[in-house]
Amino acid sequence: MRIGEIVETMSTGFVAESFELNRPPPLGSLVVVRLPAEAGETSSGMDLYAVVTYGQTVGLDPSRRAVRRSTDTVFDQAIYQEHPELNRTLRTEFGATLVGFFADGQLRQHLPSQPPPLHFSVQSASPEEVQRFTDRLHYLRLLLAPYGQVSPLQVLAANVREVYQQRDYDRVWLDTAAREIATLLKNDHEALLTVLYAIDPGESYDRSGGGEPT
Amino acid sequence: MPLELGPISQQVDNMAQTIVDLLPAEEGFLARAQDCLRSADADALRQKLEWQHRQQIRIPWLVATPRLSLSGTVPSPSPPSDFSVVGIDASSIPPDRHSSIRYYVLNVGYALLSYGRQPDAVLEASSQLCFQDEQLYVFPQKRDVPIEGTLLSARMEVESLRVLQKMLRSISRPTVALRDGPLILWTLQNESKEVQHALLHDLLEAMAFLRQTGVPLAGYISYTGSRDVANSLRVWLCQGRPNECERCESDDRDLCLALARIRDRDLFAFLAEGDRSELFGSSSQILEEYGEHRVDFFYMNVGGEIVRVEVPRWVGSDVDLLGFLHAAIYDQCQRSPGFPPYPPALLEAHEQAVITAAERRLVEQMVEQALGQHGQRVVRSAKDDSKRRRGI
Amino acid sequence: MNQKMLGLVVDGTFSGGLTARLNPGTTTEQLRIGNFVVVEGQRNRYFSLISDIHLKATDPRLLADPPRDTSPFIAQTLVGTSTYATVEVRPMLMLEKVDESDVDAVLGERTGPEPVRTIPMHFAELREATELDFATVFGKEGGTNFAMGTPLAMDIPICLKLGRFVERSNGVFGQSGTGKSFLARLIISGVIKTKVAVNLIFDMHDEYSFDKQTEDGHWVKGLRQIFGSKVLIYSLDEEMGRRTGRNVDVTLKIGLNQIEEADIVLLSEELNLRQTAEATIGLLRDAFRGKWLLELLKMTPEDLGDFCQRSGAHPASMAALQRNLKRLQRQEYVVDEASFSALDDMVEALDRGKHVILQFGRHNTVLDYVLVSNLVTRRVRQRYEEKMRRYEETKEVADEPRPLMITIEEAHKFLNPAVARQTTFGTIAREMRKYNVTLLVIDQRPSGIDAEVMSQLGTRVSGKLTEERDIEAVLTGVSNRSALRGALASLDTRQQILIMGHAVPMPIMMRTRQYDESFYRAMGARVGITRDAETDIRDLFGDQ
Numbered sequence A: 001m002r003i004g005e006i007v008e009t010m011s012t013g014f015v016a017e018s019f020e021l022n023r024p025p026p027l028g029s030l031v032v033v034r035l036p037a038e039a040g041e042t043s044s045g046m047d048l049y050a051v052v053t054y055g056q057t058v059g060l061d062p063s064r065r066a067v068r069r070s071t072d073t074v075f076d077q078a079i080y081q082e083h084p085e086l087n088r089t090l091r092t093e094f095g096a097t098l099v100g101f102f103a104d105g106q107l108r109q110h111l112p113s114q115p116p117p118l119h120f121s122v123q124s125a126s127p128e129e130v131q132r133f134t135d136r137l138h139y140l141r142l143l144l145a146p147y148g149q150v151s152p153l154q155v156l157a158a159n160v161r162e163v164y165q166q167r168d169y170d171r172v173w174l175d176t177a178a179r180e181i182a183t184l185l186k187n188d189h190e191a192l193l194t195v196l197y198a199i200d201p202g203e204s205y206d207r208s209g210g211g212e213p214t
Numbered sequence B: 001m002p003l004e005l006g007p008i009s010q011q012v013d014n015m016a017q018t019i020v021d022l023l024p025a026e027e028g029f030l031a032r033a034q035d036c037l038r039s040a041d042a043d044a045l046r047q048k049l050e051w052q053h054r055q056q057i058r059i060p061w062l063v064a065t066p067r068l069s070l071s072g073t074v075p076s077p078s079p080p081s082d083f084s085v086v087g088i089d090a091s092s093i094p095p096d097r098h099s100s101i102r103y104y105v106l107n108v109g110y111a112l113l114s115y116g117r118q119p120d121a122v123l124e125a126s127s128q129l130c131f132q133d134e135q136l137y138v139f140p141q142k143r144d145v146p147i148e149g150t151l152l153s154a155r156m157e158v159e160s161l162r163v164l165q166k167m168l169r170s171i172s173r174p175t176v177a178l179r180d181g182p183l184i185l186w187t188l189q190n191e192s193k194e195v196q197h198a199l200l201h202d203l204l205e206a207m208a209f210l211r212q213t214g215v216p217l218a219g220y221i222s223y224t225g226s227r228d229v230a231n232s233l234r235v236w237l238c239q240g241r242p243n244e245c246e247r248c249e250s251d252d253r254d255l256c257l258a259l260a261r262i263r264d265r266d267l268f269a270f271l272a273e274g275d276r277s278e279l280f281g282s283s284s285q286i287l288e289e290y291g292e293h294r295v296d297f298f299y300m301n302v303g304g305e306i307v308r309v310e311v312p313r314w315v316g317s318d319v320d321l322l323g324f325l326h327a328a329i330y331d332q333c334q335r336s337p338g339f340p341p342y343p344p345a346l347l348e349a350h351e352q353a354v355i356t357a358a359e360r361r362l363v364e365q366m367v368e369q370a371l372g373q374h375g376q377r378v379v380r381s382a383k384d385d386s387k388r389r390r391g392i
Numbered sequence C: 001m002n003q004k005m006l007g008l009v010v011d012g013t014f015s016g017g018l019t020a021r022l023n024p025g026t027t028t029e030q031l032r033i034g035n036f037v038v039v040e041g042q043r044n045r046y047f048s049l050i051s052d053i054h055l056k057a058t059d060p061r062l063l064a065d066p067p068r069d070t071s072p073f074i075a076q077t078l079v080g081t082s083t084y085a086t087v088e089v090r091p092m093l094m095l096e097k098v099d100e101s102d103v104d105a106v107l108g109e110r111t112g113p114e115p116v117r118t119i120p121m122h123f124a125e126l127r128e129a130t131e132l133d134f135a136t137v138f139g140k141e142g143g144t145n146f147a148m149g150t151p152l153a154m155d156i157p158i159c160l161k162l163g164r165f166v167e168r169s170n171g172v173f174g175q176s177g178t179g180k181s182f183l184a185r186l187i188i189s190g191v192i193k194t195k196v197a198v199n200l201i202f203d204m205h206d207e208y209s210f211d212k213q214t215e216d217g218h219w220v221k222g223l224r225q226i227f228g229s230k231v232l233i234y235s236l237d238e239e240m241g242r243r244t245g246r247n248v249d250v251t252l253k254i255g256l257n258q259i260e261e262a263d264i265v266l267l268s269e270e271l272n273l274r275q276t277a278e279a280t281i282g283l284l285r286d287a288f289r290g291k292w293l294l295e296l297l298k299m300t301p302e303d304l305g306d307f308c309q310r311s312g313a314h315p316a317s318m319a320a321l322q323r324n325l326k327r328l329q330r331q332e333y334v335v336d337e338a339s340f341s342a343l344d345d346m347v348e349a350l351d352r353g354k355h356v357i358l359q360f361g362r363h364n365t366v367l368d369y370v371l372v373s374n375l376v377t378r379r380v381r382q383r384y385e386e387k388m389r390r391y392e393e394t395k396e397v398a399d400e401p402r403p404l405m406i407t408i409e410e411a412h413k414f415l416n417p418a419v420a421r422q423t424t425f426g427t428i429a430r431e432m433r434k435y436n437v438t439l440l441v442i443d444q445r446p447s448g449i450d451a452e453v454m455s456q457l458g459t460r461v462s463g464k465l466t467e468e469r470d471i472e473a474v475l476t477g478v479s480n481r482s483a484l485r486g487a488l489a490s491l492d493t494r495q496q497i498l499i500m501g502h503a504v505p506m507p508i509m510m511r512t513r514q515y516d517e518s519f520y521r522a523m524g525a526r527v528g529i530t531r532d533a534e535t536d537i538r539d540l541f542g543d544q
Helices: A077-082 A127-134 A138-144 A152-166 A171-184 A189-199 B005-039 B042-054 B150-170 B186-190 B193-213 B228-237 B253-259 B264-270 B285-293 B319-334 B344-353 B357-373 B382-389 C060-064 C072-078 C103-107 C131-138 C180-194 C223-230 C238-242 C261-266 C277-298 C301-311 C315-330 C341-351 C366-394 C424-431 C451-456 C468-474 C481-489 C517-526 C531-541
Strands: A002-010 A013-018 A030-035 A046-059 A090-103 A106-108 A121-124 B064-066 B083-093 B104-115 B120-130 B175-180 B217-221 B280-282 B295-301 B306-312 C005-013 C017-022 C036-040 C044-057 C083-096 C125-128 C145-150 C158-161 C169-173 C198-203 C231-235 C355-359 C404-408 C437-443 C457-462 C496-501 C508-512
Touching: A002 A090, A013 A046, A030 A127, A030 A152, A046 A127, A046 A138, A046 A152, A090 A127, A090 A138, A127 A152, A138 A152, A138 A171, A152 A171, A152 A189, A171 A189, A171 C072, A189 C060, A189 C072, B005 B228, B005 B253, B005 B264, B042 B064, B042 B228, B064 B228, B083 B150, B083 B319, B083 B344, B104 B150, B104 B344, B120 B344, B150 B175, B150 B186, B150 B193, B175 B319, B175 B344, B186 B193, B186 B285, B193 B285, B217 B319, B228 B253, B228 B264, B228 B280, B264 B295, B264 B306, B285 B295, B285 B306, B295 B319, B306 B319, B319 B344, C005 C083, C017 C044, C036 C083, C036 C131, C044 C060, C044 C131, C044 C481, C131 C158, C145 C180, C145 C496, C169 C180, C169 C468, C180 C198, C180 C223, C180 C404, C180 C437, C180 C508, C180 C517, C198 C341, C198 C366, C223 C231, C223 C355, C223 C517, C231 C341, C261 C277, C261 C366, C277 C301, C277 C315, C301 C315, C341 C355, C341 C366, C355 C366, C366 C404, C366 C424, C366 C437, C404 C424, C424 C437, C424 C451, C451 C457, C451 C468, C468 C481, C481 C496
Parallel strands: B083 B175, B175 B217, C169 C437, C169 C457, C198 C355, C198 C404, C231 C355, C404 C437
Antiparallel strands: A002 A013, A002 A121, A013 A090, A030 A046, A030 A121, A046 A090, A090 A106, B064 B280, B083 B104, B104 B120, B217 B306, B280 B295, B295 B306, C005 C017, C005 C125, C017 C083, C036 C044, C036 C125, C044 C083, C145 C158, C145 C508, C457 C496, C496 C508
16 A cells, blocks of 8 residues: 655655645554656566655645644644644645665665665555565664654664564564664664663563553 | 945934934824824814815825825625635836837736636736837827826736736636836826827726726835825925915924824824825826826735825725725735735736846847847947946 | 583683673572583683672662562563673683584593683683583593592582692691591502502501591491401501400510601600700710610619719710610500501502501500601611612512502691601601502591692592691692682582692582492402402401
8 A cells, every 4th residue: 555655755764745744654664665666677666665764744835834724622633623724724744764685585684775766655564565674684774864844763773663563572572682782772772772671571571552651 | 346335334323313314303293193183173174275275285295185084994705615816017128218229028927816616827027129119209200209207108008908918808707907116107297198198098998998897906016105194294294385384383293293203104104004195186187187087095914014005086985895805815814925025916927027137138139139130230329338338 | 411501601710710690590509619610611611610699789889778578570681681690710621522413523532621722702601510511521430540529419429530640749637527537548549459559557546447436426446447457457456456356467676676766756756855955866876876865764863973074974864865865665555666667568468469557556655656757767768668679670560669648647747847858757758659659548637748749749639628828739830820829728628629720621629429338348448358258357347
């Protein structure tokens, strides 16, 4: 299912506009850009994988800022009913860091040689794709330099939580990922604890809600 | 850059002081003026004005003829459950006097906002590059009256309504059309009748379409500086001739002179929020050419300011249309997030219409490139060139 | 091969040893200082000992503020990643690897482990030693490979090369209560069984000959009971010889004529001699030659006075000396004149392959022990020297005297720095195996033994030692001292020993084998006790 269209692109990642206002894909989730096969080449196209590193809703015109619109009787979702122009003057965008690609039957977890083309669609990765991609953990390193304003540690933690859920609470995978992160952040204990607290299944993760503190 | 801010700052200070000092006196006169508005006899004033018009006594100011009462107010009805408001605005890149190529760009922006069970919004712009003689001159064959300056503004108004006309072909619910600015094109006053006709033709045609479609049209003027009604009060007070003030010995002379400075928006400050005044007829000469679409106006408190709303007579005399319009404007202002409120439909229309400096340069580049491809060079004037380069 | 991987080598020097980072799954608590481990280099396999263990953290800030009240998830993530351990490992031997798939190479002739000449590269694997590793290094049981015990956590035998063992003098050490006499019994049994040497044991506390009750209350067999007639019992105590059930073959008498000046000097402390004693003895010797002691003890006070006048000896000194030396005469086993034939016969018995245990019985004071041991050994060594000389001339195989191992306890009495030069034992130790005689030195205070003597001890078998200076003493002249220091201090008080030196390819910690029924059987089954002897024993002593 297409969830957005790329409006900025570079070698390390891209920014896409969400089709649904106020609903960017979840932080840390895996998204895919599907590239068709090159004309005349034997390869069968390429799927680029990226992890969502931030979402934001801003005015289409950067010089226009949101103003308070709620009243005692009109607030929250009702505001969008009462001010239909908001659907045309706002846009929700999300940024994603490229973490790998699948081409010629091979999964690679490093930056592709080309950034994704502008205006191409972005899709959510299916559970099977998530499973296959996250069997290997090298991509976690790429998340330490994300595209956007959210702290890389929080993005990393969000990704681990998302994948854990999508892999049906695969505890073995979680433990392996935690140890991999401990190795990556070996020189910064505080940063490591920040991530571990955020992915601890006992403390910060509610299986039913997804992301609600228990 | 060589502006001397030091002395100016001092003078600004003096000015502020002067204004503040005069305030109490001003407030006193305003109160008296409002009393006058309430006490004046509308019928008598109407007759006085008609008589003066028949006598061809020239009144050097615009006066307003009360259609009903002077100080009456009408509260806003509720708008229908499903309705739309379309705002239109226009801007242009005027013809460049310093260029050898003659063209201008018109950009009409409109915002169709629909409310009710299926809220929706359509925000678009319609842009045009005008370079043919029919577009560049009022009389293409003679090419003696170029469309620029005030004529270009008039062109823009006309174009807005033409675009509005096209858009309204596909509406499905009650709709109100608003434009930012007057419907009275008083800027055409000093043009020849031929020019006036030429320009007003399309305008009146569009207005006819709107009338036919049942879409009330209004001009919305925020922070209005009009003094029509205040001037009428002066006529009311005047014992002699309106332009012979040196000989006036009336008791109300000071009030009369004060009214010369009082604006209608202050005069009608007593309006409650959402209420409008009764309709007034304008004495603007250009209205002679409007025919059935002669424009009247009223003042309205939109909640934070008094605005002037101009409407064609066919709206003003239709209770339902006028009530719908009134309700729609008030509803719009209630949806406005800013203060003082401003109709979102007009705000968005403006955003669509605006042409940025960057866009302007882009068009210039496009023109130069296109001509270059066809082997032509664009020549600029020396003045323009020096302004661009600003060499030292 | 299901070896337990412990970690990877991350640092090291040839002279200082290797540092290996433990794998996340390996806890420091499953390793011990002194453990035998193996480092797999690319070309060589390094048989090594663990010499130290360190705790580390990747970020020191973690240690300044360790996680408290963290969830099990976080704690388990940190272990082995942010916090980890390293072990210092000292390669002792290296073995060139052959291609396991090349059958010829595997089955063909290979030289055994050699001294370490290089170190492995980074990330060489560290693993626990397997049975095969022990067998590769220490050899399989059999021949002169004598199983002394097993690794602390495994059930495979670690062998002492007894052939090499008796090539040098050796030591058995350990603080009191560590079972040194059991260790000695094991070793001596091995020597007897493998026939690499004959034994002469000075059994001060009557521990080796017959059965003895241990601290725990059960009975263990003596060497006589295990090896039967191969073992001859000599005794100083006549009464002992008459007791039933404990056959003494010879009762030994010591003649005053056999006692030499050196013996007396060795006993200065015991006999309470003055400093002047030596000088005085010198004068007596000048006068009376070999009979000086006898003459001295026969002297009347007048004789003493005469002598003093004649020789210039100091009367008081003389009197004191005579008084002190009278003690010797009073000993039951001391006679005025004794023939050396008893001792010479003993030497001949040794040469025929018999083993001799000299019991002291009731005469087990330090005085008795030191006097008799030193004296007997001097004669034995002398005889051996003569035999060696003859052999060197004739070069007849039959003339070569059998290698002899002399066992002494309380060795510091004989070998402390003050007297090491004067005792026969000191001489024997320094001579190495010049005359085919070596020592087995047993002591709980190795720091009391002369350093030069200690450095001559080829193999050292040590139980737990806690005194710094004792540990240092045992490690005198041993390479890789720092690695072994920790191991020595960490031994359990019972049944754990460290063996290092000439008779083992590399130092090794082990649990000693039990001195019990299975051991007796093991000793009895191969060699020696014939059915007859066995019946004899049973008849004499009843069922044990």
